[in-house]
Amino acid sequence: MNPTHLQTARMDTGMEFKEARLDNGLTVIAEVNPAARSVAMGYFVKTGSRDERPEESGVSHFLEHMLFKGTPTRDALEINLEFDHLGAQNNAFTSEENTVYHGAVLPEFGPRLLELLTDMMRPALRQEDFDTEKQVILEEIALYADRPQFMAYDWARERYFRGHGLGNSVLGTVESIEALTREQMADYHARRYSPSNMVLALAGKLDWEATLEQVREITRGWRPAAVQREYAPFEPRPGEFRQPYAQATQSYLWHFAPGFAAQDERRYAAGVLANVLGADGNSRLHWALVDSGLVESASAGHEDNDGAGLFYAFAQTDPANEQAVAEVVRREMERLEREGVQADEVERAKNKIATGIVFAGETPMNRLFNLGLSYVYTGRYETLGEMARKYEALTVADVNALLEAKPFSRGFLYRLVPENGDGR
Template sequence: MNPMKLKATPMDTGVEFKETRLDNGLTVIAEVNPAARSVAVGYFVKTGSRDERPEESGVSHFLEHMLFKGTPTRDAIEINLEFDRMGAQSNAFTTEENTVYHGAVLPEFGPRLLELLTDMMRPALRQEDFDTEKQVILEEIALYADRPQFMAFDWARARYFRGHSLGNSVLGTAQSVGALTREQMADYHARRYSPANMVLALAGQLDWEATLEQVRVLTHPWRPVSAGREYAPFQPQPGEFRQPYPKATQSYLVHLAPGFAAQDERRYAASVLASILGAEGNSRLHWALVDSGLVESVNASHDENDGVGLFYIFAQTDPANEERVVEVLRRELERLEREGVRPEEVERAKNKIATGIVFAGETPMSRLFNLGLSYVYTGRYETLSEMARKYEALTVADVNALLEARPFSQGFLYRLVPPEADS
């Protein structure tokens, strides 16, 4: 049976979607699944490094840490113990566009998890905690500076976006974080953590009406504040930059090319194209670069941002192979744009993505991220079966249509290399 046929899967049986917008502007959504054995809860805040002012660089990520340091009613130890008492699997992350706080527990602990996460959304931001955590963030920045692979992506984005806010660093710099004050962070929180700029998402076994009433009571003091986002125009330009870095022992190549926004339906075809080009284990770049022994690793993906999308290609190689790798990469991209993709490649990629869709529906926690982020970007709910059908319907012509604009010919190649490789 074709694994793309997911039209009547158990994943969707008995699942019901709920949504409402509270008077304070907070959007609450839930994928209620009575058969689930857990419940996942997440606050999705539509804010990240692209929403920071230059003097605030790194504040979104810093603030993420501070939400775990205490509220007016709890300190950091109490927050940690409360998660532990519930047996919660919890964490948070910050990107260029979103800050997400999430946890999963057994259904009987769902209300307690919801209360804790909601309390954390209004942190105390105590000065002593701020001063202590600033040192943690500065150490993290120093740690990542020792990881050339991470810095290659950070610096490649900065040069590709050329001043556009999507090129802002999530971590910030030692200088920007070092100069940041508690008052600046409090101002950022007041501006960006408005209920109208947040989505509370839940997935799994839960009582929707009881949950909604609990959220109303917990967030009643929250006041709506306008929190927009700037959508500066961006026009990609082809180019290349080669940068020696003393901490690099390998050559790190990052190729960025224009893609499709999170709101663009062509993003499904773009995911298939990226899989054909650089999926791990069986793709054009794998056979051209990994199988030939030219690189240690290579992958390609499609990143869907708010209003802007891009294709990523990353390769890591011995400096002695750098020029040969660049030559092969250019050859493969030119061939892809010239000849397009083949039907059998499209089917393999669709089936691989179908497997990922199935895995995404296996637990409420894995479902939560797709549910919340998709809603933040589009304001729409999409079942797993609907998503699968969109991929199933894709044709070779749909994927090849993306290549008509020759996106990879408009790409930017960034190389981070050891100093001796530059001599």
């Protein structure tokens, strides 16, 4: 047994998983660790840009901002000061599929943080706050427009998913945000922030029974409502698109290929395969592109979404090297499909991933994200130790089996290039 396995085998010792579903539909889960020195918690809302109607584009992210602007009992300053008084490490984020509000404090401040986060889930959405924050969102969109790497990712997803919700922009557009009304946002909140579409997750040192009783009391006024996510069919088609962009001074290449959903156990083997292809520092793309001096940066990974997944590869390069880089990426992917992966590559990738999982288990805050997101996608609890052991159990045959369908040959290559670039 290697040292990494010893660590992962012991990493969940002393943890106890708790789960309850309240009458209003809210699911509450906790990974209780009496030895922890902090407690982390977060509301995981199963909603993001994929769930937006066309006229609501960007509302999920905009609404995330508005939850910090005030509730019927607190204004934005009071929310801010209370987080500070608690000494909380807190934040929020919005993705294509989830909106998450989270914080971590010393255990004695846990009940106060829980009350604050819960109050925020039912925002006031005051018109004056809405108008002010709309300008902030528009400034953020303008800021990202000057970041070609971000725009390349956004536009590559849009073209790859071709109308599927997973291709929707998280930020939205200037036009959609300018047209959005406070009433549309309130309607979206009422539809998507139903208790049955939310998971409250906690990790660390806490009193489970007292916490559960507190949650029941402070969410007593939440009304149950049915929420559904649309699972539109998606069939990836191979292709390529090259787009000039005035703000670009480098060439940005994204390659997307069909992968595996968050509910598919093959996602573990997909993670290893992606690591072999494009892990930082030691991978096929690193040696073929970065070490050779063709690119400034290159990477690859696997993204498992709700009901769908994809492999991705990214490279940023001088425009003069654009075509050469595209050919190298194709060559390395074709070689993977033709020759498969080697035993030593798989072993290195597994060890790297297992080490990352060990590091992720060191604090309640890190454990919180695995706990909450995993539960949102699968509806069950999977410890970090169990996850690590699944990676460790993978064989070369398991990884090579994914290549039989030749996923990279069915991929889509997107290039964002300078308007006057010479990388054709």
